[in-house]
Amino acid sequence: MAMTLCVCGLIRAEEPWRFLLLADWHWAEKYTQTEKNPSWMAEAVADDVAAVKMLKDNYGGELMLLPGDSNTGHWDESGFIKSNFPGGTPAESILQAGKLCYEGMIDSFKKGGYSKLIMAVGDHEMGDNPWPAGSAVSRCQPQFREAFAKAFNTNPDGGGFRYDQPTGKAASRPLGTKYETTSYAYRYKNVLFVTIDAFHQEDPDRKIGDEGSVTGTVTGPHLAWLENVLSEARKDPGIKHIFVQAHLPVIYPVRKVSSSGMMMDDGSESSFWQALRKYDVDIYFAGEVHANTVTKDSESDLIQLVSRGNFFNNFQTLDISDDRIEVVCYEQQVGTLPQDGKYSVSGKLVIDKSGDATRIDGSGELALLDVNGRHFHFTFEEKPPLWNYPIMGLSGREKMEKDKILRGVTCKDIFPNLGTFGEHYSALTANVELTDGPQGKAGQFSADSRMGVFAMGPLHSGHTVSYALWMKTQSPENQILINTGSIWSKALKNFLNLHLNDGVPEAVISDSQRLAAVGAKLNDGKWHQIAVSMPHDGCLLSEVEIFVDGKKSETRLNGSDRKLHFNQAVRVGIGGLNYSHKGFDQLPVKPFVGAMDEVSIWTRPLTAADVKAAYN
Incomplete structure (x- = not known):
């Protein structure tokens, strides 16, 4: 497989390649029952593996991008603890449930053909919104992060961080912050993927927004790290595209289906969005709202792609070459199972960077939304x-x-x-x-x-x-x-x-x-x-x-x-x-x-x- 190489000051073109996008899968909660192994467990896990294998066999892809929400995540609640880890504390329950849930999910996706999962934390990975000040879910934010990071972002052999390659002079992650195991930059071929943990908390006993003690923002050293990464990425001629993912949409409005509808604070006026705009990020991927919305930034070619993946009933393929990004949205046909493989194309988005100006065309579910319409x-x-x-x-x-x-x-x-x-x-x-x-x-x-x-x-x-x-x-x-x-x-x-x-x-x-x-x-x-x-x-x-x-x-x-x-x-x-x-x-x-x-x-x-x- 051809790679991007620098030879005598020239950059060899990358061969086209593909990855899959699956936001808000919401189907991993079953894996918290792995040790109890109820009678339905084996069949449910086999269905997951079959569905993932169907995706791999029919649609390929070298990795999978998941902008949050894989499970239910109410692992701090007394009913869950009593049923699953009697006598445990909320913190202990979260760590045990997270280990079972995430390791089970990762294993099923690996058996189906995807060993590389680039995932952002969603509100469900953080216990699900809201986070009332002083509550267990609010005070256990460190445990929710730890459970997630151990499974997805840590090497099983030796425990080192999985994505530790710097981008130029910028560290791969915001060291010294609470986000150092859940926010990171990862270079794959001609793309830099930047994954952001957007769930900000200052004091578990203090309300700072509509959702309680947690709000959606990127600020302080976390934001400074992001800007440094993006700045360094733009100095590397081998990085043709920059993709940033976090769970929460930024540009309002977005379509929503059966969702709490949380969004990033301050929208397109936020310092976070200004940084993405300043350094010419190509696509910002988000989930949360269980619906598809594509919006172009009003002042740049930055695209917000909010997508749906619930229970495999929607997913997107992204075909990447040096000067072109093509996204295709697939929708499961009514009355079928995911493993049946009966999907139809419901939308397309093309970002063509081959000319003097970027050309962006969308149709169907991925048509660009007119925010003033x-x-x-x-x-x-x-x-x-x-x-x-x-x-x-x-x-x-x-x-x-x-x-x-x-x-x-x-x-x-x-x-x-x-x-x-x-x-x-x-x-x-x-x-x-x-x-x-x-x-x-x-x-x-x-x-x-x-x-x-x-x-x-x-x-x-x-x-x-x-x-x-x-x-x-x-x-x-x-x-x-x-x-x-x-x-x-x-x-x-x-x-x-x-x-x-x-x-x-x-x-x-x-x-x-x-x-x-x-x-x-x-x-x-x-x-x-x-x-x-x-x-x-x-x-x-x-x-x-x-x-x-x-x-x-x-x-x-x-x-x-x-x-x-x-x-x-x-x-x-x-x-x-x-x-x-x-x-x-x-x-x-x-x-x-x-x-x-x-x-x-x-x-x-x-x-x-x-x-x-x-x-x-």
């Missing part, structure tokens, strides 16, 4: 059966059948999402009839109607979100038009809903705080357009803008003012509560009764010109 767009022109348009994470899995039931009603049809978030954000529906609307067809809603999006987001933290829709009603009730209540928390806060209270549009953020449009009375049985827009991230409720029929309305604040901050575990509901936690039944609001059309959601502010154009 309309992510949700429901036109109600058709209502096809759900079975004809499988939704990622939902269709074809028997244990997910309950997720087709919205507030006691089973949904068998969908309204296709025509926005940039794509078909997996189509809305499940029942009892919504088609009627005439202001633009083609519209949806006719009753108290028994259901319309909800199974995929999650886009609300996250304090990021901007905007809504627009057309509606027609005569109801005097306080009705719900768009619901973004949490699916897991029953706290009646941290959402941004659009209600119509006896004909008055309201932006609602809790059970006691709302912003109403003054002078609007829209329950007159005529079509009206309503839009709600946050003018910037983290704005106050009083700053939210409400537009009625293309014109900005005067607003009145009811309840105390505060900055908007969202629970990211959200499935959008249209015309009712739908997927939100049953605790949201306490909201003084009724399902929408009337007609609705052109429902849209953006993750940017809407200008008066945007709204006017949509109205006209």
Whole structure:
């Protein structure tokens, strides 16, 4: 096999080669039971080996990149300890469970054909978020790191660090930091892989972010080491591409499916992202959100590739040559097992560096996301059966059948999402009839109607979100038009809903705080357009803008003012509560009764010109 060599000052071209990408595998928890060896264990392990062997035989690849989350990881909890390591402490349980889990996983992948696994820690390798200050999971972060690093990053013979070759003058890892065994740089052929442990903790007894004592960031000596590695890599003409992987996405928004949706602090404004941008990193790989999103950095050719690998039902191949990177996404066909090898191509991404300027083209699941585009767009022109348009994470899995039931009603049809978030954000529906609307067809809603999006987001933290829709009603009730209540928390806060209270549009953020449009009375049985827009991230409720029929309305604040901050575990509901936690039944609001059309959601502010154009 040809290698990159320096001969008389020239660099010989590397022969094309391939590796596989498998984020959020989530299937290794079984290996914590290795010593107990239950009756199902042998078959389950054999299935893993067969699935990995299928990948090797059919798709090849010289190594596998795994951006975190291989297991469940709740090894600090009393129930797990009592069942598996009676009498043990949380720290002891974590070390024992980690040894079994990771060594079992590594052995199965090796038997299947992949002996080189380059893996980053995910939140599940760190015990799973959140990390409440003072809790066992918070205080045992060192043990979670130790268990992972011993298995994946330490040589079994002698115990030395597996990736110890420096990059130029830069050490292979951030020595002297808590990340020195979980963050590292590794050169393979013409690529430098940099793996980052993004889970930062300053004091296990102190909360520093939404997730408790742990947050997603790279800072201080850890960041300085990363910058040094990237700087040295750019001096080496044999390194044609730099790939960085960590578990957490950076650029917002990303698609999400059944995920807590944690992201890196400060997004593309973070010092971490600025370093990747400065040193011309080619791709940043992330996982966490169980969905595929490709985004190009706004100021460089840096690509964020967030991918899905859950239970082998999605994976990507990457073909590498000196001036070209080609990524192909494969999706498991519904109703098959991984070892059956029945996968279809669901997306492609090509990064061509052969010309004066880098050319980047994506399609399907790997099409570049327009962060300023309309992510949700429901036109109600058709209502096809759900079975004809499988939704990622939902269709074809028997244990997910309950997720087709919205507030006691089973949904068998969908309204296709025509926005940039794509078909997996189509809305499940029942009892919504088609009627005439202001633009083609519209949806006719009753108290028994259901319309909800199974995929999650886009609300996250304090990021901007905007809504627009057309509606027609005569109801005097306080009705719900768009619901973004949490699916897991029953706290009646941290959402941004659009209600119509006896004909008055309201932006609602809790059970006691709302912003109403003054002078609007829209329950007159005529079509009206309503839009709600946050003018910037983290704005106050009083700053939210409400537009009625293309014109900005005067607003009145009811309840105390505060900055908007969202629970990211959200499935959008249209015309009712739908997927939100049953605790949201306490909201003084009724399902929408009337007609609705052109429902849209953006993750940017809407200008008066945007709204006017949509109205006209």
